[in-house]
Amino acid sequence: HAKDNVRGSFYEYEDSLESEAKNNLIIQTLLKQAITNNELEVHYQPQVNANGKLFGAEALVRWPNSPQGPISPAVFVPIAEQSGLIHKLGDWVFERCIEQLTVWHNNNQFDGHLSINVSAWQFALPGFVERTTERIKRSNLPISYFCIELTETGLLSDIGDTVNKLKQLRTFGLKIALDDFGTGYSSLAYLQQLPLDILKIDKLFVDELETNATSSLASTMISMSHQMKLDVVAEGVETAQQVDALEALKCDIYQGYHFAKPMPAVEFIEWTHRYTTPLNQPDSSRSK
Ligand code: C2E
Ligand code: MG
Ligand code: MG
Ligand code: MG
16 A cells, blocks of 8 residues: 555665664764774875966875775764764864875975865864964974865854954965855855855866856856955866866866875875876876
8 A cells, every 4th residue: 555655665764764873873983993093094185286287185084994894084074073073083184184294394295285174063163273273383384285175064154253263264374265165055245255265166066067168157156266366176177178178267276086086195295296297188197
């Protein structure tokens, strides 16, 4: 009977919710241990300028050997956010990035900027600005190395507080990037109030560039960003056609598998040594 089917599917749905909740709890417990035991890694994905030169990198956390196999940050970061573990995770990533930048700086291996993802929960916690600026000061690294990436949704809740914090961070010299632009809810009017340096166009909008570049949303986003004096990073650039289209639209910075995937620190530096490819040609040395 139809009624039985409805009831049946409802219970299956409930069961799957319950097992998902259980698994989240397991992941949460394992993640906590993984952080403590230093089992996470940070990988680095190159970002390239419009002139083809290296601009910097984005730091992306990895959990390669969880008891459940490799788990994506797209899965465990939200679980960390729900459980409050995000603060411990975020601190660990930041610390790791500072250590890595220190090594690179001392060996003259890198002088771009490193973009670090910061969760809305970290940003909202009182003292975030003070702790972040203090930690950077103690590192004695040039402030120009540092950029933080925040998502629109994370900045929405309290605009006054958000603007205040962003102003303090920028006065200190930290660059601010708005991540995943176009996927949240913010209006243009809202966005204009935010003191930002960089706007990252989500992969979603880069994907559609294969077809119609000039009438694309990416085109609108780029010209709007430039009017607001922001630099634009295109995320998830995978093809030479997308690079061509983005070049025509005067995109400033490019990031995606077309150039390189996120890599462990040593591989990242090796990549920067052999990277000489023009913007619109795939780096053949990359694919193994
Ligand atoms: P995100 O910050 O928007 O990072 C970009 C994501 O796109 C990364 O996924 C990156 O590996 C992927 N990507 C880059 N180029 C391409 C491409 O050409 N094609 C495709 N298909 N994907 C590409 P990843 O590393 O799995 O991270 C997913 C999300 O997890 C990140 O999205 C970010 O929101 C979050 N995340 C990662 N690391 C951290 C972290 O250290 N802290 C926090 N709070 N969140 C993080
Ligand atoms: Mg990001
Ligand atoms: Mg993004
Ligand atoms: Mg994303």
